[in-house]
Amino acid sequence: MSRPDAIVVGGGIVGAACARELAMAGLGVTLVEAEFVGGGATAAGMGHIVVMDDSPPQFGLTALSRALLDELAPALPAAVERDRCGTLWVAEDEDQLVAARLKAAAYGDAKVEASVVDGAELPRLEPGLRPGLAGGLLVPGDGVVYPPALARWLAEDARRLGAAIREGEPVTALDGRSVMTARGRIDAALVVNAAGAAAPILTHGLPIVPRRGHLVITDRHPGFCRHQVLELGYLKSAHSSTGASVAFNVQPRMTGQVLIGSSRELVGWNRTPNRALLGRMLRRAADFMPALAGLSAIRSWIGFRPATPDNLPLIGPSSRIDGLWIAAGHEGLGITTALGTARLLGDLILGRAPSLDPVPFTPDRSGEPAAAVHA
Numbered sequence: 001m002s003r004p005d006a007i008v009v010g011g012g013i014v015g016a017a018c019a020r021e022l023a024m025a026g027l028g029v030t031l032v033e034a035e036f037v038g039g040g041a042t043a044a045g046m047g048h049i050v051v052m053d054d055s056p057p058q059f060g061l062t063a064l065s066r067a068l069l070d071e072l073a074p075a076l077p078a079a080v081e082r083d084r085c086g087t088l089w090v091a092e093d094e095d096q097l098v099a100a101r102l103k104a105a106a107y108g109d110a111k112v113e114a115s116v117v118d119g120a121e122l123p124r125l126e127p128g129l130r131p132g133l134a135g136g137l138l139v140p141g142d143g144v145v146y147p148p149a150l151a152r153w154l155a156e157d158a159r160r161l162g163a164a165i166r167e168g169e170p171v172t173a174l175d176g177r178s179v180m181t182a183r184g185r186i187d188a189a190l191v192v193n194a195a196g197a198a199a200p201i202l203t204h205g206l207p208i209v210p211r212r213g214h215l216v217i218t219d220r221h222p223g224f225c226r227h228q229v230l231e232l233g234y235l236k237s238a239h240s241s242t243g244a245s246v247a248f249n250v251q252p253r254m255t256g257q258v259l260i261g262s263s264r265e266l267v268g269w270n271r272t273p274n275r276a277l278l279g280r281m282l283r284r285a286a287d288f289m290p291a292l293a294g295l296s297a298i299r300s301w302i303g304f305r306p307a308t309p310d311n312l313p314l315i316g317p318s319s320r321i322d323g324l325w326i327a328a329g330h331e332g333l334g335i336t337t338a339l340g341t342a343r344l345l346g347d348l349i350l351g352r353a354p355s356l357d358p359v360p361f362t363p364d365r366s367g368e369p370a371a372a373v374h375a
């Protein structure tokens, strides 16, 4: 096998997108995945494609990524289940409605379509919401995908462009010029660590920790909800850096199932479900959509978001290891931001004008490991 230009370690949605981006630019790429493509956090994610205005860099990355997915949409197979269902952010009270108005203005400034909805309009948009809510914010360009199928398609497209995809091959060590696996050593001009929450196991000191989340899926009730519906307080949960938290977040699947989220907690790689937290999450959801309590949950699972102290991913070169690049730490937005991440990484590797300001994403921006921050 000829020596690749680039090795991408990790075949989650981020690694698959990076492999495809580099292959599109003409580089010889080898993607090395410990298990199978799209099986890590990617398989556990909800698949909400959302423009988020939590910080200007996050706004830029999510908006770029959503636009790239829109461009790609005609090429995607039905299995990706892309549904441009829009996001409805729900305001419980007047204070949250004021926040929705501010968000609408910020989205408008960035040319992202969004409109404020008053309480009387909510039942028309989502009849299942409880009466008495103050209103919300509708972002019609957002949507939903089935994440493992999108990751698989990205990897297959990279393969079509000449990339080698090696699955079932854990990387045991890497530097900027080579990776070691049980099958031997692979050399390349550069290495991308895209191993998600496991990235710090391979590159010590990266400020990433696993932040666990539970999801529940119901049996089929087509039309039960029409949008991805979230509470405006969701960001409070996303920001809670120590305690466990839940937020109302439901999604219509193309199968007619309803996907219910979400929770956040810092418990390392513990895979034992937290039934109390799951119960809290479901009660929170039924508080907003009472009829949810009457649906049958057929499955629940957990996944590990790769969390960083400032909620932004690490995208760019390692300042400590020559030839090593990082594309990891996407917390709860990696399905949304994989394409933008790959585009920015490709820009930096290939010396193109960057599509976004890369500085906020610099991998070595924080000297502290995340464990110290998320005590």
Ligand SMILES: Cc1cc2nc3c(=O)[nH]c(=O)nc-3n(C[C@H](O)[C@H](O)[C@H](O)COP(=O)(O)OP(=O)(O)OC[C@H]3O[C@@H](n4cnc5c(N)ncnc54)[C@H](O)[C@@H]3O)c2cc1C
Binding pocket: 009, 010, 011, 012, 013, 014, 015, 032, 033, 034, 035, 036, 037, 038, 039, 040, 041, 042, 043, 044, 045, 046, 047, 048, 049, 050, 169, 170, 171, 172, 194, 195, 196, 197, 198, 199, 202, 212, 213, 214, 215, 261, 262, 302, 303, 304, 305, 306, 327, 328, 329, 330, 331, 332, 333, 334, 335, 336, 337
């Ligand atoms: C409950 C939950 C809900 C979510 N909802 C959403 C959502 O609605 N929208 C959104 O945008 N994001 C969402 N996310 C976040 C999203 O799933 C992640 O940010 C994203 O999947 C991260 O992708 P990744 O490729 O970086 O990591 P992963 O998907 O974890 O991929 C990393 C890959 O690296 C491989 N790997 C690890 N170690 C090695 C090694 N030594 N050698 C080789 N390979 C290795 C793993 O096997 C894995 O396949 C959610 C996450 C969770 C847990």
